[in-house]
Amino acid sequence: MSSSRFRVAIIGGGIGGLSLALAISKGATDIDIDIYESSSTFPESGAGLVLWARILEILGQWGFEEDLKDRSPPANPSAGAAEKKMQYYKGDQAQPVKWGVSEFDLTGLHRGEFLQMFASRIKSTRCQTHFFKKFRSYETLEDGQVAIQFADGTETKCDILIGADGVRSTVRQAMYTKFEQRALAQGQSAEESKKFRFYIPPKWSGELLYRCLVTKEDLQKTHPDHISLKTQLYFTGKSKFLMSYPVMQGRVLNTAVVVCRHDLFGTTYEGPWSATVTAEELLKDFEGWTGEARELVGCMKDISRWAVNYVEPLPTYIDGLVGLLGDSAHAMVTHQASGAGQTVEDSFVLGALLAHPETNKSNLRLVLDVYDAFRRPKAQNVQEKSMTTGKMIMMETLEDVSAEESLKGQVPLERLEKVQKQIKDSYAWTVVSAEGDRQEALKKFENRLKPSLA
Template identity: 35%
Template sequence: MCTPKFRVAICGGGIGGLCLAVALSRHAHVQVDVYEGAGRFKEIGAGVMIWARTWRILELLGLASHFAKVTDTPPDPAVAPGFDYRRSDRPDGFEWNFIAMPCKLVDGCIRFHRAHFLDVFVDQLPAGIAQFGKRLVSYEKREGGEIGLAFADGTSAVCDLLVGCDGIKSVVRAQMLRTKAAEDVQPSLLELIEPRWTGTIAYRGLIPSTDLPSVDGVTHRTLGSPMMYCGEDKHIVAYSISQGHVVNFVAFASEPEKEDTEYGAEWVTDCTKDEVLECFANWEPEAKQLLERVDNPTKWGIHHLQPLPFFVAGRVVLMGDAAHGMSPHLGAGAGQAIEDAYVLASVLAAATPSSLDAALEAYQQTRLPVANHVLRASYESGKMYEFNSPFAEEYSTLGPAIKRQWAFLTESTPEGEAEKAVGILRSQQGQ
């Protein structure tokens, strides 16, 4: 017989929330409900990359074969693609650094169209778990330990454990921090609620690979390797997705003096190709070929969170961008959300209704220091690519420093982190 059921409400149906739902749905003693504010599951943005560490989690969840069908870079231990770095804010650009990702099981970055990536989780989600049009407004602790959920459409629900997967503008995080600030008389917690603008904007777009011309019979470099075109206060990331038919293009432009100022109400807006071209005038021809072929670009204000001192309060827990929304400069946001889901699912699989508090504490002890480290490292990496770090333009020291930013990928294993969390849970139970 299975242990008694407890009810887990997952608010937010993005990559992390759906990964958690798929993982938990395999355990008979856990009832899972996903509440999504939109009318369907969807992702904004075009490309997503993961590293070997995240691929290993997908293998452990039995999902790797499904994801292999929707990537143009299936895992291949014989190759080790990493980023090529070029100095590009001048007509005569040059290569200055190459980072081969240090991975034991799968080398290099594995790239997807973001919607295709999400769809794999959607396809694996059992029927009846997802409810749409359920935008969380607030939650409340009730007698007996239940948590009541109130949604914008006037409906309500109850659960034993609430997981806030509702993104960087998380309603769950906001209420958690306000409540803790009042209970513990820590007004400084209120300063952690709102995401902060990094001072950087990003121009995003998709380029059909057929639109990138060959030069002397050589295809554009981005079709063969992920590229990082670097310049003062600016950089461009480009790599192929959708089985090589499309190049995902992101051009970053920073004004460091504007960091932590107000960005504006709309974080994502349309813009013109001319604006992008003007921003990157005088860049090398190889980079400008990308700029000239981006139709219908969008403009994003890049925000991140300040590191949180906790991810858990009572039986409410944060994960993904709600817990550690980060800038995209390490390509780690999706991977960190998936690792949150894997560790949290592991401890909940080993928990009973009476040990939920201990399970959440085990999750927090395991994930909080790592996720906050990656959040900081991602921010620092963006500075490095634009020569705004203490290493400035000293390529001989800057290159190795950039490579060290990815050390978290190999300092442990996903299995080891899950075992660590389950071990903490069992030690608290006296096992």
């Protein structure tokens, strides 16, 4: 094995950690990577996720074409083009009204399957995984390395540390705590210094997400002609929606409900973030809705309810040789279907920068500077789009329409079609190639390297 240029430590063995390890390994074979995961295995919790065209392109570059093909629903020659896209129905009334069709195809995948794809690949890379390693803090040493402390009392060192440990990131907590401490040491007042605390705890979006996997076999037994067996769809209403799309080779419908109180956006959710509820409980939120929406909810079993939390837009993702990636940097609501996708894009760019042939221990800070300057505004733009899109889907931009009026069907189709145009526009970026972003980031890095190489 060739000698190592430098050592990367990644905190978190989820999609962010594994995709970054793979991205680095695809570009270079002389970089050591260590992944530290707090649990006993790679976490596979969650239901479905969506992969847009730009993410599929990245996965194709990483060699996942056959993996995705094996996990996709079988081709349906009888399906028209519209059936391959998301259908929008206003469902909070007795007779549903179709008010739109998505512009672009949607590819659904089970989160566990997605993670397994990465886990199977990193076994053949220069990457080691360490389980039961709960991160506690870090220190930058005088020799330029980063010392990592774990909760079990052990320590290790690396040349660059990446926190990919999710919305409740302890790396983010350590980073922004250090920012506060440094501000105090530099003479800032306690009041000024504590502004950094604002970015540590996740905030509640005001949304509750109910998730369940419904097998097509079970749904067919009770409702053989149900529309969700034929197409991907939203049933939308005022401040809530029900959606479903196929995963696991089309055998299962990833089914999700969102109920929101956006007036509570930015507050702290009181109580456990997750809980199990019954279909009977959830059906109370769908009184007066169309029969097919209530039928699908009625088929949901072992429903998990999640308080959807997000990370405030951060002023920086980096602290010297320490960086944040994925949900630890920009956890967002679900309505651009891009939480996992933005994590993959972080890895696509940062992995390419780290694997660049000119990257070495002396310029790792520059790598993170370029990553932060390039990826942070893009990811935060998607964060904002996600919230705005959710309000459009749940008809909250129709501020003069009450929930009662919507239940009575008193929303003109023309108004909904205008909203649909806005929704389509909000997704336009999802089919633009991400390769241009990667090349632009690399060019910025190379341009900033030139003075040091002269």
